[in-house]
Amino acid sequence: MTYLSRIWLNPLRTGAQGLIRSPQKTHAAVLGGLAAQPVTERVLWRLETSQPHRAELLVLTETRPSWEHLVEQAGWPGSDQPQAMVRDYQPLLDRLQRGREFAFRLRANPVTATRTPTKPSARQKEHLAQERPRGVRVPHRTAAHQLTWLLDRVERWGFTLPTSQDTGPAARLTARERLTFTKSTAGATGANTSGRRVTLSTATFDGALRVTDPDQARHTLLHGVGPAKAYGCGLITLAPLTTAGG
Structure with a gap:
């Protein structure tokens, strides 16, 4: 299985500010969401900060993650709004058909x-x-x-x-x-x-x-492109x- 997660971060909190400033801290926090340690699976992520009131962290993992630590340290832990969503990635991979x-x-x-x-x-x-x-x-x-x-x-x-x-x-x-x-x-x-x-x-x-090329496209999405994937x-x-x- 593969999962795509979205976690909202509160840029007014110190924990979120540290993640926004340091890709290495974000990488460590992302790996902390996986149960099997040390992490040997491929993990891809991207942090988007274009919205002034919240940052968006996207993470692709091979196993189902847990993001309670990020919500607690850098999100809105007391909010009744969903702070992290985890979705099965396979339906998207299945839609990768030639010409689409x-x-x-x-x-x-x-x-x-x-x-x-x-x-x-x-x-x-x-x-x-x-x-x-x-x-x-x-x-x-x-x-x-x-x-x-x-x-x-x-x-x-x-x-x-x-x-x-x-x-x-x-x-x-x-x-x-x-x-x-x-x-x-x-x-x-x-x-x-x-x-x-x-x-x-x-x-x-x-x-x-x-x-x-649907097979190559799936491989690309799952493994990422270029260097600095940890960052x-x-x-x-x-x-x-x-x-x-x-």
Whole structure:
């Protein structure tokens, strides 16, 4: 079984503010919702903060999760409104038929591999100094390069982008963000210690997708795309495609 969850977070609470600031804290909180520890299943998530009064955390898991800890620490635990919803993902997977179109959203970490980065970090320099090194990942920083990253890969994912003579491919870059946070590591005693700084360039895409390979499309939805999945990237969500006339 696979489950898609939606959890509402209260941005006025300290617990929610910590999750919004740190993808690593959100990742840890998400894994805390799964009973089998350590977590070995694929977990994808995305945190959306476009609404000022509440944030939306979407999580895709292979086993049924429990989100009471998130509601208690970062939501509205005393509210009579539902704070977390968990739904079976299989009905959506069953609707992935060749030629069918869906609205989509993806928050990704568009990167490319190179052996000649412009400003290599200390870790990259160490890697490139090895004999026959593989290229290091560097982010695409411009909107044009980020959109090209999507266009170059979408067919490998089992989809295509419907195109219009007037507007081109049915995808647009709706948000770009550069996140910097500290990745903590566990010390010898098990306690978290200060770790290295992580900088993450993300791009959010919205638009429409047409299914070309249903099996590959299902694999894409279940496993995500691109790097930085632990930090809230790679989850493609689909919804019914509506038109301007309703």
